[in-house]
Amino acid sequence: MKKNILKIILGAIVIGVIGSCKPSIDIPKPSAGSMNPSYFVALGNSITSGYADGALYYSGQQNSFVNLLSGQFKLVGGGNFNQPLVPAGSVGVGSTGNAPFKLGYSTDCLGVTSLSPVPVSTSGDLSIFSNSVASSGPFNNMGVPGAKVITAVFQGYGNPLLGPGNYNPFFYRMTANPATSSMVTDATAQNPTFFSLFLGNNDVLAYALAGGASDMITPSAGPVGIGFDATYYSIVNSLTANGAKGVVGNIPDVTSLPFFTTIPYNGLALDSGNASLMNAVYNLRGLYFHVGNNPFVISDLSAPYGIRLMTPNDYMLLDVPLDSIKCHGMGSYHGGIPDKYILTATEVAGIKSATDAFNSTIRSAAQSKGLAFVDVNAFMKTTQKGIIYNGVTLNTSFVTGGAFSLDGVHLNPIGQALLANEFIKAINSTYGSTIPQVDVTKYRGVIFP
Amino acid sequence: MKRLYIGLIIFLPHFIHAQGFQVNLQGQKQQGMAGAGTGLIQDAAAVFFNPGGVSFLKENSATVGVTATIANGTFLDADSHTLNHTNSPVATPFTGYVVWGVKDSTSKLKNFKFGLGVYTPFGSIASWENGWTGRFALTYLSLQSIFIQPTVSYKVCEKLGIGAGFVYATGNVELKQDLPLLGVNGNYGSADLKGSANGYGFNAGIYYKPTDKLSVGLTYRSQVNMSVSNGTATFTVPASVASNFPSGPFTSSLPLPQVATLGFGYLVNSKLALAFDANFIGWKCLDTLAFTYKTTTATLQDTKLPRDYQNTFAFRLGAQYKLNDQFTVRAGAALSLTPIKDGYVTPEVPDANKVNLACGLGYRPMKNLILDASYTFENLTRTDNNIALQLNGTYKTYISAIGLSVIYQF
Numbered sequence: 001m002k003k004n005i006l007k008i009i010l011g012a013i014v015i016g017v018i019g020s021c022k023p024s025i026d027i028p029k030p031s032a033g034s035m036n037p038s039y040f041v042a043l044g045n046s047i048t049s050g051y052a053d054g055a056l057y058y059s060g061q062q063n064s065f066v067n068l069l070s071g072q073f074k075l076v077g078g079g080n081f082n083q084p085l086v087p088a089g090s091v092g093v094g095s096t097g098n099a100p101f102k103l104g105y106s107t108d109c110l111g112v113t114s115l116s117p118v119p120v121s122t123s124g125d126l127s128i129f130s131n132s133v134a135s136s137g138p139f140n141n142m143g144v145p146g147a148k149v150i151t152a153v154f155q156g157y158g159n160p161l162l163g164p165g166n167y168n169p170f171f172y173r174m175t176a177n178p179a180t181s182s183m184v185t186d187a188t189a190q191n192p193t194f195f196s197l198f199l200g201n202n203d204v205l206a207y208a209l210a211g212g213a214s215d216m217i218t219p220s221a222g223p224v225g226i227g228f229d230a231t232y233y234s235i236v237n238s239l240t241a242n243g244a245k246g247v248v249g250n251i252p253d254v255t256s257l258p259f260f261t262t263i264p265y266n267g268l269a270l271d272s273g274n275a276s277l278m279n280a281v282y283n284l285r286g287l288y289f290h291v292g293n294n295p296f297v298i299s300d301l302s303a304p305y306g307i308r309l310m311t312p313n314d315y316m317l318l319d320v321p322l323d324s325i326k327c328h329g330m331g332s333y334h335g336g337i338p339d340k341y342i343l344t345a346t347e348v349a350g351i352k353s354a355t356d357a358f359n360s361t362i363r364s365a366a367q368s369k370g371l372a373f374v375d376v377n378a379f380m381k382t383t384q385k386g387i388i389y390n391g392v393t394l395n396t397s398f399v400t401g402g403a404f405s406l407d408g409v410h411l412n413p414i415g416q417a418l419l420a421n422e423f424i425k426a427i428n429s430t431y432g433s434t435i436p437q438v439d440v441t442k443y444r445g446v447i448f449p
Numbered sequence: 450m451k452r453l454y455i456g457l458i459i460f461l462p463h464f465i466h467a468q469g470f471q472v473n474l475q476g477q478k479q480q481g482m483a484g485a486g487t488g489l490i491q492d493a494a495a496v497f498f499n500p501g502g503v504s505f506l507k508e509n510s511a512t513v514g515v516t517a518t519i520a521n522g523t524f525l526d527a528d529s530h531t532l533n534h535t536n537s538p539v540a541t542p543f544t545g546y547v548v549w550g551v552k553d554s555t556s557k558l559k560n561f562k563f564g565l566g567v568y569t570p571f572g573s574i575a576s577w578e579n580g581w582t583g584r585f586a587l588t589y590l591s592l593q594s595i596f597i598q599p600t601v602s603y604k605v606c607e608k609l610g611i612g613a614g615f616v617y618a619t620g621n622v623e624l625k626q627d628l629p630l631l632g633v634n635g636n637y638g639s640a641d642l643k644g645s646a647n648g649y650g651f652n653a654g655i656y657y658k659p660t661d662k663l664s665v666g667l668t669y670r671s672q673v674n675m676s677v678s679n680g681t682a683t684f685t686v687p688a689s690v691a692s693n694f695p696s697g698p699f700t701s702s703l704p705l706p707q708v709a710t711l712g713f714g715y716l717v718n719s720k721l722a723l724a725f726d727a728n729f730i731g732w733k734c735l736d737t738l739a740f741t742y743k744t745t746t747a748t749l750q751d752t753k754l755p756r757d758y759q760n761t762f763a764f765r766l767g768a769q770y771k772l773n774d775q776f777t778v779r780a781g782a783a784l785s786l787t788p789i790k791d792g793y794v795t796p797e798v799p800d801a802n803k804v805n806l807a808c809g810l811g812y813r814p815m816k817n818l819i820l821d822a823s824y825t826f827e828n829l830t831r832t833d834n835n836i837a838l839q840l841n842g843t844y845k846t847y848i849s850a851i852g853l854s855v856i857y858q859f
Contacts, residue, residue, distance in 0.1 A: 022534050022827075025525040103689070115689050228497040300843050388839040390526075391586030392629045404630060421528070439529035447631050448687035 037073035041192035042066035048143025052405035055100035057092025063413035084174035084222030093124030101406035109327035117406040193245035212347035213340035247372040252380035258398035259408035299336035313345035374431035413443035477821035481809015482767020485724035487666035487712025493546035496566035500612030502656035503602035514854025533581035564600035596619035632687035644680025681746025732758035732788030777811035794833035799844030801831035
């Protein structure tokens with residue numbers, strides 16, 4: 001009897017040990033469906049390159065959504081993804097030679113210290129522009145900061161002999177033939193089996209970032225290299241000429257970017273004394289002020305006297321000199337805020353109509369070739385209202401929203417991971433693949449001091 | 450009494466584990482029969498299972514028991530296909546019961562029995578591995594409750610007993626999560642809410658034995674509102690945002706549900722006994738878990754976590770077979786229906802409808818001494834997309850509970 005009891009006890013212990021094992025759950029087997037990721041090339045602009053916080057730097061490149069995509073593609077037969085990496089120890093460089101931003105403390109003209117983006121150093125690493133990495137190419141990541149649809153086909157886009165402003169130093173450093181290559185020729189020369197195409201933002205954004213005061217919106221009409229529509233179709237035709245499949249993203253509305261939505265139009269707070277002063281200065285020119293929050297005064301050549309009050313339909317840019325506003329009367333007693341810092345309602349309307357037209361072209365071009373299509377515009381609008389990912393609330397607010405980097409235009413790694421998942425969803429639904437998404441919680445947001 | 454005292458000292462500092470929040474580990478004989486014991490009165494654990502049946506116990510006795518509970522969980526994130534695991538420590542819910550009555554048949558108190566029970570009817574512990582995908586929802590939850598129940602039972606006649614006990618409940622709760630605020634040191638912020646709680650309730654029962662073979666029990670354990678009046682919220686965040694997350698006191702409350710049970714016992718012959726219990730559990734009381742902070746800011750608002758539990762049932766069937774005067778074997782199975790609706794499953798309690806299987810062994814080395822052991826195994830799988838968290842995936846949990854108790858009769 002006692003032996004039996006022992007057996008029962010031993011049996012119970014054995015079962016107990018089994019019970020203490022970690023339960024396993026079968027992971028669904030990923031498949032590529034009808035797409036072939038063995039050679040993936042990503043054609044795009046700064047978002048594709050991994051540019052963030054106002055600069056191209058190593059860890060930003062590692063977190064580009066296309067690099068994340070390539071990581072997921074490897075689960076279904078994807079190959080190596082070669083990127084034109086800047087040195088890991090370098091601070092990186094922005095398009096004006098600047099260093100990237102970090103979140104730090106700055107003291108304004110009133111002596112108030114607060115959290116704000118500050119450059120990590122006085123200058124970016126300019127050697128990045130002069131040191132070509134083309135010898136380690138060709139590169140799967142053909143994302144070039146600043147590239148437009150119409151410049152992507154420009155042969156000589158990386159040619160320094162054209163002089164500053166007439167070539168793109170980010171393209172120079174990665175192309176083997178700066179004088180003769182375009183982004184598209186460098187991409188197609190690699191004969192990719194799969195591509196991503198996320199271009200067109202800068203065809204409206206370059207103008208928007210200048211407050212509509214310089215650059216221009218790319219016209220829809222016109223030949224390849226001039227007009228958006230013909231150029232976009234030619235790029236899609238080039239990329240699909242070898243039968244490659246791909247995924248295409250459209251353009252987000254610029255007013256979903258924190259660069260345009262962070263500073264309120266009515267941030268001019270006046271007490272009774274200052275309100276009286278403002279009324280004394282401006283009543284004769286038809287502008288009236290009250291105690292409390294008032295709209296800023298902005299320059300607008302189309303308005304009587306060349307100035308008017310800002311409206312909720314105008315957007316102030318994040319790079320407006322805040323010290324001038326706070327201490328030197330810009331936007332109040334000393335005159336209007338210059339046009340280059342304001343996207344007026346009229347300019348916004350022009351941008352929106354161009355964006356709609358471009359997006360219609362992008363969708364048609366994708367459909368004509370049966371490509372996967374990502375409605376990035378709709379995704380940004382959803383994110384603007386707020387999304388929740390595994391318990392984390394994210395939106396497009398500057399710093400606090402969690403998805404944008406400190407330049408207010410480019411995504412941070414969390415945002416890049418969310419974007420990668422939108423691309424994966426579109427690929428899976430178009431090609432019948434079952435590629436897992438990335439775990440967004442593994443990617444960082446803004447770093448707080 | 451001394452045994453009980455020692456038992457308390459040994460086991461108080463440990464954590465208490467459960468499937469769901471409800472712990473069905475209140476007596477080794479009953480655990481061996483999948484938790485059935487309201488209609489079949491066997492020992493002093495009747496203080497918990499049916500105060501009405503306590504008056505039918507022939508012997509005075511004291512018992513202490515403990516159950517080592519090992520839970521291992523895995524979560525498969527539906528979108529990223531990443532696997533995440535729990536590192537939950539072994540929990541040791543305990544029980545202690547004493548039943549005493551005068552044995553003098555001429556005493557006015559001869560139909561009374563007095564009892565004291567100390568047990569842990571609700572509790573939970575979940576500890577997820579570092580960096581798991583749901584870390585911003587929950588990294589750790591510990592919920593502990595200890596019920597202390599003095600009891601009086603009265604044998605109305607040879608066939609009917611009634612009894613009731615007052616319940617003083619004490620316990621504590623701790624909840625941790627990461628905050629999506631990354632510091633320059635590479636660490637995310639975290640929140641730790643910790644507090645002790647207490648509440649009151651009662652446990653009442655009727656025991657009816659119409660024939661020598663059949664017995665019926667009906668019990669009602671009241672809802673107990675555990676209130677946390679002086680918790681401490683500790684926020685660890687990067688210095689630049691520390692003023693947005695002031696650490697300080699919080700208040701909260703957690704209702705522990707009412708449970709009504711109808712149970713039957715049937716003695717098939719002198720060796721074989723069967724027990725069946727049906728529980729109604731009033732989980733609808735857990736609608737929202739709310740934490741009210743003494744100091745709030747624009748970024749730190751009071752926490753309100755939707756739970757929206759529903760009332761539910763459990764059914765337990767057990768059998769015991771007396772091999773000889775020394776040894777008894779037991780087995781049972783239970784079906785528990787989850788109180789958690791689809792869309793509300795959280796990593797704190799990834800509960801599911803489940804069947805658990807149990808077996809047990811009784812050994813009586815001496816006339817006055819009985820040892821009982823039990824083993825219970827549960828396998829839970831639940832797939833859900835939590836609405837509030839947007840946490841979508843499959844939870845799978847194995848729970849093993851190995852328990853032992855000692856009964857001394859006097």
